[in-house]
Amino acid sequence: MNSSMRLFHPIVRGMASHTGSRKPVLYGYAKSSASWRVRAAFVYKGIEYEQKIFDPYSATQADAEEYKLKLNALRQVPTLFIDGNKMTQSVAILEYIEETRPEKPLLPKDPVKRAKVRQIVEIINSGIQPLQNPPVAQKYSDDAKKQQEWQVYWMERGLGVLEKILVDSSGKYCVGDDITFADLALVPQMFSTRRFGADLNRAPTCKRIFEDLLKLDYFQRTHPNNQPDTPDEERGKNLN
Ligand SMILES: N[C@@H](CCC(=O)N[C@@H](CS)C(=O)NCC(=O)O)C(=O)O
Incomplete structure (x- = not known):
């Protein structure tokens, strides 16, 4: 079993339970710039979150297909489970976090x-x-x-x-x-x-x-x- 299999399969199996999870669950990988935006928003606002790794470049084709089918039709990261919802697109995610968790704002008032x-x-x-x-x-x-x-x-x-x-x-x-x-x-x-x-x-x-x-x-x-x-x-x- 290669490392992407080890990282990926528990993610997919656990997916359904994320909708009931209290902590947001973020799928991404270390060097993903779009995922980093979301990681930084959580840490800035002091929001606890859980990370799951999906790296489209090292995933097997089967894993990537599964991810695409179940999590993100573009096969990209980030994908976020939050408040019972699944979201993709980092900027839409940032906007959602800001609207629902306005403490320590990340947008100016003006x-x-x-x-x-x-x-x-x-x-x-x-x-x-x-x-x-x-x-x-x-x-x-x-x-x-x-x-x-x-x-x-x-x-x-x-x-x-x-x-x-x-x-x-x-x-x-x-x-x-x-x-x-x-x-x-x-x-x-x-x-x-x-x-x-x-x-x-x-x-x-x-x-x-x-x-x-x-x-x-x-x-x-x-x-x-x-x-x-x-x-x-x-x-x-x-x-x-
Ligand atoms: N506009 C998207 C961009 C997502 C994106 O391009 N993610 C990259 C990593 S930073 C990715 O998953 N690339 C794999 C691919 O496009 O196949 C967002 O902000 O979430």
Whole structure:
């Protein structure tokens, strides 16, 4: 039995019971940037949650099919069970968490600032992350080097756009001085961008905010190198 089988099958078998679970149950994997957004929201708000691992890239075909059929038609993570409901799409999930658990808000009160937060989230969520997602790069080319060039192209293009916006919107963090959805989206995006070898120095505002946020407990505890499925050789390393 390979590791994905060990991780996955209990998840599927336990699925029905999640609807009655009091703690939210989050399906994701360590390096998933969209899952990290949700992990960070839970930790920021002090909400206990349970993690279940599903990694579409290491899952067997049978597991992936089962996950797709039962949990998430796109075969993507995150998928969340919360309050008796199953939800997918990290931004919809963040909005739900904010609406149902408003303590320690992650959206500003001011509607203009809210729009700015959502603008930044949308740029990352629909203008960068989907383009770097491996299935998209694999559709572009069979060649691993070309795939990486494609991914870095979209990450660097996105980084340039974010820099222009954050120069105006930021204070301590992406929009003013409070942590918002925009920061929950920025940190995982910057982490991927750096991991793929893009030069962060060309976006000094993004880099400064990313590095400051990464030091905070919310991002340390939810960091890809600190998760139940983090490979041993990466555990606890490069957390900053
Ligand atoms: N818009 C989705 C994006 C989800 C997504 O792309 N997840 C990635 C991991 S970060 C994934 O599961 N990729 C596997 C695939 O697309 O096959 C969300 O925010 O939840």
